[in-house]
Amino acid sequence: MGITQKQIAELAGVSIGTVDRALHDRGRVDPKVAVRIKQIAKELGYRPNSVAQSLSILKRNLKIGVILHIQSHNAFFDDIIRGILKCKEEISDFGIAVEIKECPDFNAREQLKLINQAVEEGISAIAIVPINHPVIKERLNELHKQQFPVVFLTNIIDDTEYLSFVGCNYNLTGSITAGLLNLVCPKSGKLLLFSPSFQMLGHIHRMNGLKTSLEQEYPQIHLQDVIEMTGNDIKDYQLTRKALEEFPDTNVIVCPGGYSCGNLQAIQEMGYFKSSRIICYDSSAEIEKELRNRNITATIIQQPQLQGYTAVRTLFEYLSSGKSPASKNQFIQTRIILKENLSEI
Known part of the structure; x- marks a missing residue:
């Protein structure tokens, strides 16, 4: 028969509650006491009772809500959702429900409604792709004060508290670019x-990281202009053509890839596949095709499936055992994909 928390408590001279908090790194426990408790548990081969833990979670009827910032699907968010669903399947035996709610594109008021709706429905925790807007900041700060767990997924917003951020280091990605x-x-x-x-x-941080590195390290590359895409293929096609007509001597392009098919279409039609070096962000069937054809030099990917999975897994571990992530900012490694390593996507 295995060692129990009660026996550890007796040996350490503390309460069972203190043992539980120390072993799961939650609550206030004197660091020296926590070290002693963990040492006793290790020496005696303590293992949590996973069956009892599963039954305890089932009784609590826990639900995780995932709130996206966009309704029109693209390749990046399709991968985010695949990661969410993968984790949902893994934790299904614990009886924890995972529900995805999609917001009309970048509509802060509608996202606020989804947050309030989730809370009213009894959601236990939220993973959210937050829109950078005052009403979203205010509501999420209110939830944090109420000790409601919120994980930021793939995007971060300033002046806002959260349990954890899961996504790429945008500033670093700009420097890598x-x-x-x-x-x-x-x-x-x-x-x-x-x-x-x-x-x-995050897109602003990535742009700033790129600008700073160009100014400080690579002044031979002149950033002529920054054009904000809309996610609407027709508008993005028009914006791209206009920019290329204004700067016809462009020989290097950084573009959002799977976010905007209209952007890539205009670049191709105006002959810049052959006359420029092109770096993309993220992946899609079109990007992979043009990488194979060597029309796109490289794409920088953020591993969206891993982001979706990690966000839900973080909330599961927090709800089931009170375990907070080791690092508040869980940066997912950025990867550079060329034609030669396409098979690794």
């Missing part, structure tokens, strides 16, 4: 940056 541009255009470059919507604060 600059370094990659230097490799493909080491002597001189005239760059156009086509960015996804700046209603996602």
Whole structure:
């Protein structure tokens, strides 16, 4: 028969509650006491009673809500959802429900309604792709004060408290982009940056990381303009053509890839597949096709499926055992994909 928390408590001279908090790293426990408790548990081979834990979770009827910021699907968010569903299947034996709610594109008022709806429905925790808007910040800060667990998924917003952020390090990704541009255009470059919507604060951070690195490390590459894409293929096609007509000598392009088919279509039609070096973000069937054809030099991916999975897993562990993530910001590793390693996507 295995050692119990009660026996550990007797040996450590503390209460069972203190043992439970120390073993699961939750609540206030004197650090020296926690170390002693964990050492006793390790020496005696303590293992949690997973059956009892499962039954306890089942009785609590826990629900995780996932609130996206966008309703029109794209390849990136399709992968996010695949990761969410993978984790949902893994934790289904514990009886924890996972519900996905989709917001009309970048509509902060509608996202606020979804947050309030989730709380009213008895959702136990929320993973959210937050829109960078004052009403969202205010509501999420209210939930944090009420000790309601919220995980930011793939986007972060400032002046807002949260349990954990799961996504890429956007500023670093911008710097990586600059370094990659230097490799493909080491002597001189005239760059156009086509960015996804700046209603996602992460996209602003990525742009700033790119700008800073170009200014400090790679001044031979001149950023001619930044064009914010809309996610609407027709509008993005028009915006892209206009920018390329204004800067016809562009020879390096950074674009949002799967976020905007209209953007890629205009770049192709105007002949820039052959005359420019093109770096994309994220992946899609179209990007993979053009990587194989060497019309796109590389794409920088954020592993969205892993992001979706990790966000839900983080909330599951917090709800089931009170375990907080080791790091508040759980940065998912950014990867560079070329034609040669396409099979790794």
